[in-house]
Structure formats: C-alpha cells, structure tokens
Amino acid sequence: MDRPPLSSAAMRAAFAPTGTLRASINLGNPILAARDAASGEPTGVSVDLARALAQRLDLPLECLVFDKAAQSVDTLRNERADIGFFAIDPARGEGLGFTAPYVLIEGSYLVPAGAALQDNAEVDRAGLRVGVGSGSAYDLFLTRELRAAHIERLFNAEAVIEALRAGRVEVAAGIRKQLQTLAQADAGLRLLPGRFMVIQQAMGLPASRGADARAALAAFVEEMKASGFVAEALARHRIDGGTVAPAA
Incomplete structure (x- = not known):
C-alpha cells in the first residue's frame, strides 16, 4: 500500500501535531547523546537523526533532554514528545511503536579487581548485589534474567559505580565501553x-500516531543505516562502543 511521503501534510500532522517535532533525548547513554562542552546543547547520533527527520518533515525541531532513559520513555508514552531513542525491550512496548535498531551496544559487568568472579554466568548467585541504573535497558533485561542475585537499582551510571567502589554492590552492570574505560583507568576495577x-537502540513514537507514521519512521531508520548516515555520525562524534545495526 502506498503511504504519503514524509514531506506531506498528512505525515507532518501525524508526527508532530503541535507543528514542531519534539524529540525526547536521553543523555544517560553517552554513545547516543551528550551535552556539548562549549554550548551545553545536546549532541550525538540521536540528535543528528532527530534533526534529519525534522528536515525531511520540513518542521522545526525541539529537543527535550533527560538524564535517564525511563524519564525519556515516559515523556514519549505520555505524548509530551513525538519521537524518542530507546533500547528495544518488552517492558517498554505499551503505548509505543519501535523501529528496528539502528545501533547495537554491548552490556557488560564491572567488578572489583580482587573479586572471585571470572565469568558472566557466575554473577547470578545468591548473596551478590548487582547495581544497575534504574529503568535502564540492562535493568529491564536483568530483572527478567537474574534468578538468584539481587538487583540494586540506583539513579544513574555514576551512582552505580560509586556503589561498587563503596562496596554496596559486588557487580556493576552497564555499557561495555564505559565500564572498559573505567577499568583501564582504575587498577581496583576489572571488566568481566x-x-x-x-542493547538494541531504536527510534520510537507514540502508538497513537498510526501505522503510516510508524512505517515511515521504520523506513527512515533503514535508509539512515543503509546510506552510511549512522556510521558517519558515530565516527563524527568519535563514538567507540556502538556499531551500526544490520538491515531489518
């Protein structure tokens, strides 16, 4: 079935009923977004994708910035934003429509250097406390997967590392590249x-925007991967730790 192009009035109305494309940007994942040190404005691959979509729609862009994924998800689910950038997870599906992923990111464990743990499979053990950023992709995943270990939910990645160093948790879960950098800089920490x-990072929009908008967003993401846009954005922002997802 033919669908209206992104530049059409119908697509503009579906994506951005206020007349401005409002993008929910999560700063909790530095592979996707961060604040520019000089201007304080959000920057990164997710911001680049939001800007490219706004240009296709011929609409102004407003970036709504959050420190945690859960805050960003809630904003989109409550339709205070029009598009967002999140890890795909069943717990986030209600009220939202996701594209296929555009970036893949590994989740890993960080432990004290002297810990007996040597393998990821050893983490799910009674008595072990695993620190996670509350509402993060790895929080949602480990909530389903861990059976014996206790999950300690903390405000953000920084709080998780602080808890690990203070001995309040035995394991920190997070983005592999971030944890690897910490381990390389601190002999007291070790990456399993x-x-x-x-972690499959995708774009999403409120389910109420309809099938045509969801299909158009999915096609946009596939084009951005195939054209090299996502790879170029990762390189431009000097991101090491995320890879372009394969075609859907």
Missing part, C-alpha cells in the same frame, strides 16, 4: 570478559 546482553 564478553557481554551479558546486546
């Missing part, structure tokens, strides 16, 4: 080999 999950 491999990964416990692959």
Whole structure:
C-alpha cells in the first residue's frame, strides 16, 4: 500500500501535531547523546537523526533532554514528545511503536579487581548485589534474567559505580565501553570478559500516531543505516562502543 511521503501534510500532522517535532533525548547513554562542552546543547547520533527527520518533515525541531532513559520513555508514552531513542525491550512496548535498531551496544559487568568472579554466568548467585541504573535497558533485561542475585537499582551510571567502589554492590552492570574505560583507568576495577546482553537502540513514537507514521519512521531508520548516515555520525562524534545495526 502506498503511504504519503514524509514531506506531506498528512505525515507532518501525524508526527508532530503541535507543528514542531519534539524529540525526547536521553543523555544517560553517552554513545547516543551528550551535552556539548562549549554550548551545553545536546549532541550525538540521536540528535543528528532527530534533526534529519525534522528536515525531511520540513518542521522545526525541539529537543527535550533527560538524564535517564525511563524519564525519556515516559515523556514519549505520555505524548509530551513525538519521537524518542530507546533500547528495544518488552517492558517498554505499551503505548509505543519501535523501529528496528539502528545501533547495537554491548552490556557488560564491572567488578572489583580482587573479586572471585571470572565469568558472566557466575554473577547470578545468591548473596551478590548487582547495581544497575534504574529503568535502564540492562535493568529491564536483568530483572527478567537474574534468578538468584539481587538487583540494586540506583539513579544513574555514576551512582552505580560509586556503589561498587563503596562496596554496596559486588557487580556493576552497564555499557561495555564505559565500564572498559573505567577499568583501564582504575587498577581496583576489572571488566568481566564478553557481554551479558546486546542493547538494541531504536527510534520510537507514540502508538497513537498510526501505522503510516510508524512505517515511515521504520523506513527512515533503514535508509539512515543503509546510506552510511549512522556510521558517519558515530565516527563524527568519535563514538567507540556502538556499531551500526544490520538491515531489518
């Protein structure tokens, strides 16, 4: 079935009923977004994608910035934003429509250097406390997967590392590249080999915007991957730790 192009009035109305494309940007994942040190404005691959979509729609862009994924998700679900950038997870599906992923990110574990733990499979053990950023992709995943270990939910990634160093948790879960950097800079920390999950970062919009808008957003993401836009954005922002997802 033919669908109206992104530049059409119908698509503009579906994506942005206020006349401005409002993008929910999560700063909690530095692979996708951060604040520019000089201007304080949000920057990163998710911001680049939001800007490119706004240009296709011929609409102004407003970036709504949050420190945590859960805050960003809630804003989109409550339709205070029009598009967002989140890890795909069943717990986030209600009220939202997701594209296929555009970036893949590994989730790993960080432990004290002297810990007996040597393998990811050893983490799910009674008596172990695993620190996670509350509402993060790895929080949602580990909530389903861990059976014996206790999940300690903390405000953000920084709070998780602080808890690990203070001995309030035995394991920190997070984005592999971030944890790897910490381990390289601190001889008291050690990264467990491999990964416990692959985080699939996708674009999303409120389900109420309809099938045509969802299909158009999905096609936009596939084009941005195939054209090299996502790869170029990752390189331009000097991101190491995220890879372009394969075609859907």
